[in-house]
Amino acid sequence: MKSLLTAERVHFIGIGGISMSAIAHIFIEKGIKVTGSDAKASPATLKLEEAGATIYIGHSSDNITDQDAVVYTGAISDDNPEFAKAQSLEIPTYRRTQAIDAIMESFEVSLAVTGTHGKTTITSMLAMILEETPQDASYLVGAKLPHTHKAYKLSPSTHIAVEACEYKASFLDLHPTTIIVNNIEEEHLDYYDDLDHIIRTYQEFATHLKPKNYLILNHDDFNTRRLIKDCNCNFVTYGINESSTFEARQITFDMHGYPSFEVFYEDEKLMELTLKVCGKFNVYNALGAISAAYVNGISIESIQSALSKFSNAERRFEILGTYKGATLISDYAHHPSEVKVTVQAAKNFDNKEICVVFQPHTYSRVKSLLLEMSSAFKDVNHLYITDIYAAREANTYNIHSQDLVDLIIEEGQNATYIKELKDVIPHLDTIAKDNMLIIMMGAGDIDQFARTIVD
Structure with a gap:
């Protein structure tokens, strides 16, 4: 290559x-x-x-x-x-x-971050950690980092961090020295047959590791734990609820939903850490980055310094500004589990009503995960759902956003269908106020729209 x-x-x-x-x-x-x-x-x-x-x-x-x-x-x-x-x-x-694998080949240590959720954030965290080291950083991420406004960096370093996408099993082209798996769920069912097919593909990816390499797993995720059985390399775990190599303990949240916690490695305290990104899911993301960095020789000081000032990558609970006094946020969530943790993170904000404008992503995803999606918006005060963003697909699935709205209403929650994004403006003008979060959510072009309405 x-x-x-x-x-x-x-x-x-x-x-x-x-x-x-x-x-x-x-x-x-x-x-x-x-x-x-x-x-x-x-x-x-x-x-x-x-x-x-x-x-x-x-x-x-x-x-x-x-x-x-x-x-x-x-x-x-x-x-x-x-x-x-x-x-x-x-x-x-x-x-x-x-092409990514060809780039990775020239590095002594290559860190590939994968999983259904959290790939971009963990890779971004690793990028910032590597930048704190004397050798600088190289990275390829699926979003622009806020401090560089770039999704890549190439430097004469020994380490590179890359985001490894599981869609169409594309990560099987990669041959890293460390793989981090944050979680595994049903996703991309337009390609995969079922969850077992997905897990088998991750297992195949893990076979690319050599005996002295590292497989790093979220031990709290049941499906991810299934990768341990056939592991032929060093494996490291991280978690909150399960006994793990790296653990977060004494987790608290401030009025902005930012977590503080203690990090333990094999029952010995490594550091105390306060993040500037909200949500329990970001504790898991940080643990994944900490685990990968530490076992690959990065100092505690570099890890702690980077993560204490880390801010979200583009479209990852990104605060854009305000709209009519409300805080306006762009978020990439498009899978039911991502929606749930994003809403949970929003709940940690002090005295905030939550409004979500959701643009469903791909017909196949909405069709296969319709029931899960319909229950993902609990605790949202105002919910608006647009037409499905087709991306690469034609609607051969006989599915419509109205089907999702009807199911949400059937489950006892209010939701409103809007055909186009611009149609939400009159609704937002009616409800927007100072103590509200408006989350523009989805993986399609909703982010571009959100940036046009910032006050």
């Missing part, structure tokens, strides 16, 4: 995505001539042009000429003309995750 990084010209199909654009920037920094295409122009494509890339808007076979290699996103269609042209010219093609 190292041959990919020795190429002179590389083309990226779907270059505008957060991960693809980050990889493209790394290739540019390595002196590789980058071309790329995407369906539409975006801030990401403009940044790439400023960095020296040649960007084509729209996919065309004409965009493939004399490149040495082509990297493509999993979101492209089977009949993509650029992919077909590359194959006809026998130009080597690489999946996005194969």
Whole structure:
């Protein structure tokens, strides 16, 4: 795979995505001539042009000429003309995750963070921890970090942290030295058959580790614990409720929902820590980052210094500002479990009513998790649900947001269907007040809309 990084010209199909654009920037920094295409122009494509890339808007076979290699996103269609042209010219093609693996190969320690939830936050935490070390940091994250406004960084370090996505089993292309698994639930059921299929895929990923490598698991998560049985490397656990290698004890929350806790390693106290991100789920995220950093030789001082000032990555309970006096938050939650913990975190805010504007993400997810989703919004005072964001799908599932709204109402909770995001404004104008949190929630374009309505 190292041959990919020795190429002179590389083309990226779907270059505008957060991960693809980050990889493209790394290739540019390595002196590789980058071309790329995407369906539409975006801030990401403009940044790439400023960095020296040649960007084509729209996919065309004409965009493939004399490149040495082509990297493509999993979101492209089977009949993509650029992919077909590359194959006809026998130009080597690489999946996005194969390009990440090529980058990882040059590092002595590679930390891959995976799981159904928390991947971006744990990887972001590790990135900040590595930046506190003398050797600096290298990382690839699925969101921009607030202090750099970038989703990547490449430095002459020995460690790299990467976010490892489980969709379509893409993480099987990666060969890290440490894997962190935060949790495992039913998700991406448009690809996976069922939960057992998902767990088997994680088990296969764990086999990529060598005997001296580390498998780091959230011991409080039942499905994650199932990976221990066949582990042929060093395994480390973290948790709150279960006896674990790393534990958080004496957890308290302040008026903003920020947790303070003590961290123990094999029953010996390592540190006291106060986070500037809210929610119990962020205690788990911090434990995952602490575990991975500590066993890979990062000092307690670097870990504590980084996490004490860590703030959320983009769209992870990100406070955007205010709307009519209410605190306006953008959050990426789109799975029922993510919705629940986000609402729980919001409840920890002092004397706040909670309003959620939720944009469901993909027809397959809503169809397969409809019952779970309908019960995920308990304790929300005002709930508005938009049309489903289709992303990569056509609606072959005979599902509609109104089905979700009807089920929520049937369970005794108020919910309102709104067709388009702009239609929520009259509703928000009626209810917005100083002691309210308005959470714009979802993995689609709701974040872009949220940023346009900040006071």
